[in-house]
Amino acid sequence: MGKSEVHPFIVKDCALIQIATGYKAQSLKDLKEYMGAVDIDCVYYHFWGSLMAPAFEEPEFNNDFASWVYKELHDPLLAERLAVIDPCDYDDLEELRQELIDIIEARMDELEYMPVAKYDKQFHFIRGFLVVFDTYKRIEDPAHLAFEVPKMSAGSLFYHFIDARRRTPDRVDDFRAWLYGFGDEYKPLCDKLAGIDPFFTTLTDLRETLAKIFREYFGA
Amino acid sequence: MGKLDKLAEITGYHVVEHLYQLAHWVKGLKVVHINSTKEGGGVAEILKNIVPLMKELGIEAHWEIITGGDLFFQCTKAMHNALHGRHVVISERLIREYERTNEENAQKLGALLSDADIVFIHDPQPAALIAHFPDRKGKWIWRCHIDVSRPVRSVWRYLRNFVTEYDASIFHLATFAQHLPHPMFLIPPSIDPLGEKNVPLSELEVKAVLSELGVDVDRPYVLQVSRFDRLKDPIGVIEAYRMVKRYSPSLQLVLAGGGASDDPEGMAVLEEVKMAAEGDPDIKVLYLPPKADRTINALQRGAVVVLQKSIREGFGLTVTEAMWKFKPVIGGDTGGIRLQVVNHHTGFLVNSPEGAALRIRYFLNNPDKIDEMGKKAHKFVLENFLITRHLRDYLTVMISLLHGLKGRLELV
Secondary structure (H helix, E strand, O other): OOHHHOOOEEEEEEEEEEEEEEEEEOEHHHHHHHHHHOOHHHHHHHHOHHHHOOOOOOOOOOOHHHHHHHHOOOOHHHHHHHHOOOHHHOOOHHHHHHHHHHHHHHHHHHOOOOOEOOHHHOEEEEEEEEEEEEEEEEEOOHHHHHHHHHHOOHHHHHHHHHHHHHHOOOOOOHHHHHHHHHHHHHHHHHHHHHOOOHHHOOHHHHHHHHHHHHHHHHOO | OOHHHHHHHHHOHHHHHHHHHHHHHHOOOEEEEEEOOOOOOHHHHHHHHHHHHHHHOOOEEEEEEOOOOHHHHHHHHHHHHHHOOOOOOOOHHHHHHHHHHHHHHHHHHHHHHHHOOEEEEEOOOOHHHHHHOOOOOOEEEEEOOOOOOOOOHHHHHHHHHHHOOOOEEEEOOHHHOOOOOOOEEEOOOOEOOOOOOOOOOOHHHHHHHHHHOOOOOOOOEEEEEOOOOHHHOHHHHHHHHHHHHOOOOOOEEEEEEOOOOOOOOHHHHHHHHHHHHOOOOOEEEEEOOOOOHHHHHHHHHHOOEEEEOOOOOOOOHHHHHHHHOOOOEEEEOOOOHHHHOOEOOOEEEEOOHHHHHHHHHHHHHOHHHHHHHHHHHHHHHHHHOEHHHHHHHHHHHHHHHHHOOOOOEEEO
16 A cells, blocks of 8 residues: 555644552451452453553553462462563453453462451552543655654553554554555564563653664664 | 743653644643642642653643641641551541631632633542532543552541542552552653752852751761651651761761641651750751752762651652652662662662661662662663653643543544
């Protein structure tokens, strides 16, 4: 498909607000039970949404469940099993939720005791509410990504690079989804984008990484 | 140049552009913030910064305070302590005064509040205002700045009668959220990098301020800046300093803080601290006036190590301020300090004077670590705890409440 036939890239932006659910897990058993009971948006938040929340630059795990199990329940084995889950492998969030419950249940069967966290180190189930809006910016030519991406807000990057993996049919970011529309022309660029793991970076660092890739590719 | 443009120079223009785009959806709305003091404490400081920025974004923002007498503030201070988990007795007389004062203020603020699109009520002092506006037009939000994770239940039950009437509440952290029949948003507070308390200062100015305060500029000092409040554990800080002093005889300690008009206990705690410090000329206990922002700025910049050894802490903006100035912080392992002090990265979390002493000694012997952790601390604040992020969260809450909280919201 030629450039003129591909629709422009619509730059959107978003803001995510955290909402407490009141569900607090003290033990592994609580984690499993509440996992089945909470709003499905909680599962989204603890995998994806927390990347928009205050977080330190060096996350050890790619989701909050694994992190809590490791730090507060002191169960590194279960933490590793939870951390290996790639949420993009699941068609919907209910399937992902079920996988989490299955892994936790399997671990409970193996254990001879029930791990419990200290009173004030509970796991708090949080729901993320996403507000998405159009910036009315359009990118017609892929080469323009080299100077548009460095100007994007953290919300735009989250929406197009992380949240997109839930929305797009191939579970890819919006940049690749758009570039695929040009056929094989940008395949090397798409391969580079595929190599970025968004779960182990901050949005600020992600912006720099993306900007560098686009700059180098387009020689800007 | 507007303030938002100046902030953009620090945060990047994309951050401010994002704010303008979000604000487009709430432009022209009448938003009212109510608290109980214009001076002293974190809430007044945030409002002083955030209200003008809301106006700059095209929102008709107002900030009003409720007024009350000594009995009212005795009551609200007792409530504050009880919500932090300290056992106190609040007499019927004080409760009546609390309700009467809220009723009086409701009359005074009636026209403004009845007509507002969004009302933010900050902390317990004005929480009961809502009872006097049964026909309110707008959305009312209770903004809690206190660590209410383990409140005295009887006091929380009383306050909850009012809080449940609100359309939403906001807490700093999920740990603080209680069971309430409305959405409970989570928003940490923030600092203003352009405020007098955080603007860059020359080394010359820092030294001049320190000399004026009697601090020896040629010797290192550790610092805690906070209101004189038992929950901030100033006595524990003195104990920690004394444990370190035998290893670092040249060390000084500065305990600096002011009072707030809604805190009647401050002077009593100050006296306790002065007594504990008696006999050691290297301990400076500084009671600062409300407008001492630049002095606090200088004190934070000059300190070798900053402490916030609170026993309970809503958030701890002094932690954020110190981190912004490239200082790692030794903080109490509690409340909002945990969100900021990432153990071994942006500082250390401690649980006792002994723990604080150990970490002070570690820093004094590893100055490279102060630099390394200080840089991480600054970046962490830049990305998460500046006023621009706070403003974005408030705008998002307003939009969410006006449009509904189902699934995700696509604004078109």
